[in-house]
Amino acid sequence: MEWMMAVAVGVLFTVGVYLILSKTLLRIVLGTSLLTHGVHLLLLTMAGLKKGAAPVLGGKADAYVDPLPQALILTSIVISFGVTAFFFVLAYRAYQAHGTDEMDNVREEEQ
Template sequence: MEILMSLVVGVLFTAAVYLMLSKSLLRIIIGTGLLSHGAHLLILTMGGLKKGAAPLLGEHATSYVDPLPQALILTAIVISFGVTSFFLVLAYRSYQELGTDDMDQLRGNDQYE
């Protein structure tokens, strides 16, 4: 199962890098979202995909699941949601003010028109 998850993480990272290297601001935002999802799956996979009981004190189980990767992923999800929201508002305001989402035109390179 870890090999399958590693392949999914690789595909997410590949798609994220491809989208982040494009000229459209919206594609760059989608790429950063995919990159954060790939990082979440990477943390979960490196923590180990184990089967076991929840780590509660009253339970008497033979194996427990480590809660630390899940706590890290939960924190990372909240942070990536905030960053994505900020990027979307920034892109919306820049499109309102400048009328474009092309990165070359936002930089002032008018030779590509």
């Protein structure tokens, strides 16, 4: 199971990096979004995939899953949600101000 997750993380990172290296701001935003998804999967996998029951008091099982990574991922998802929303608004404002979302053209306008 772990190897499938590793491949998925790898693919997400690759696609994310590829999008970040492209020129249009919109693709860059999507790239960062994919990159953070990749890292969330990584966090889930690194802490060990499901091997026991849900960690709820009163349940009777031999082994329980570690609940910590899920709490971490939840926190991280919320943060990345906020940041992505901000980035989209910023990209839209930059598009309005510059009249383009190509990063190359934006740079030329200096001075």
